Amino acid sequence: MEDQSPQDEAAIPEAASPSRRLQWKSIGIGVGVTVVVLAVGVVFLVRAGQGTEIQQVSIHVEEIINQVETARPREAETAVFLPAQVGQTLLPGDGVKTASNSEARVDIVIQKFLRIARTTPNTVWRLGQFALERDTIIELDQGKIFLLDNGLGAGFPPVRIVTPAGTASPRGTWMSVAYDPQTGVAEVQCFRGTCELANDVGTQVLTDEQSSVATAQTAPSEPVYLSQEEIDAFTGLPEAKRGEIAVPAPAITPPTRTPTPTPTPTPTPEPSPTPTPTPEPSPTPTLAPTATPTPTSIPTPEPTPTPIFEIPEIPEIPEIPKIPEIPDIPSSCRPDLNRLPPLNRLANGLLLIAPLALIAVVRRVRR
Missing domain, CATH: 2.60.120.1440 (Jelly Rolls)
Structure with a gap:
């Protein structure tokens, strides 16, 4: 195996540096996207929570x-x-x-x-x-x-x-x-x-x-x-x-209102005839007091005695001569007095009283 020269070893890091840069760049982009996604998720969650309250x-x-x-x-x-x-x-x-x-x-x-x-x-x-x-x-x-x-x-x-x-x-x-x-x-x-x-x-x-x-x-x-x-x-x-809800105070104090009394309806009076003016009486003058006369006692006249009528004395009636007895009349000629009517009896009585009355009248006239 051939030994590498120092120049070859120096060339290797220079060739590998572009790939590393690309790798770091990818990592940064991924992290940024993740942060953005998380932020958007949080926003949606908050809004979703508010939406739940809206429905309450x-x-x-x-x-x-x-x-x-x-x-x-x-x-x-x-x-x-x-x-x-x-x-x-x-x-x-x-x-x-x-x-x-x-x-x-x-x-x-x-x-x-x-x-x-x-x-x-x-x-x-x-x-x-x-x-x-x-x-x-x-x-x-x-x-x-x-x-x-x-x-x-x-x-x-x-x-x-x-x-x-x-x-x-x-x-x-x-x-x-x-x-x-x-x-x-x-x-x-x-x-x-x-x-x-x-x-x-x-x-x-x-x-x-x-x-x-x-x-x-x-x-x-x-x-x-x-x-x-x-x-x-x-x-x-x-x-x-009940005090369940407190009565709120007014923001502006309303004017004080005085209760107006309800007017009582006044009944309409019926038309009455116009009164005739009564003349005032004239003042009566005050008269001075008149002296009251003292009553004079008048003697009561004594009653005049009424003359008593004196009955004149009746003179003695002279004796009437005796009438001779009437001779007996034969019954055949003599009337029966009992058979006379009542009128004849009355006439006989009057004939007896008439002289007496005549004498009384004559004496009365002489006085």
């Missing part, structure tokens, strides 16, 4: 008072409402209906944040779409809904309550939305925070303790402040009274 949205029935029903859309055109159950999950398209003297509480849970929709009596609404990256839609057909927020972050899309007269949306607030299908009027009461009422005719922004109304043909009205009774309706909600 649920809506369920939390409380039922008296008669509450829900309906799930089926092939039938008319929704069939069945008694609701506490803990029941609601899906897009489900409806909620409360009877008179009935209420329902529906919790909208987005991750760790909570929105409460309290349904008042005689209310019907349906749940539209809901997800973290999209607005939660509640379609209100009739009645009233209170929407309470326990501090949902500003980056989350709001709940929108859609009525035939307009759409209401809060921004981290307490509000109520009511719709009357008979009058077609929608009313939004913004208790705390900022609210918006909009329709095809216009838009109105509300703040603390303000309200606005609208119809499908009219723009939302200018905001007016809530009455004390309307404010008490918010602070008297069960969640607020």
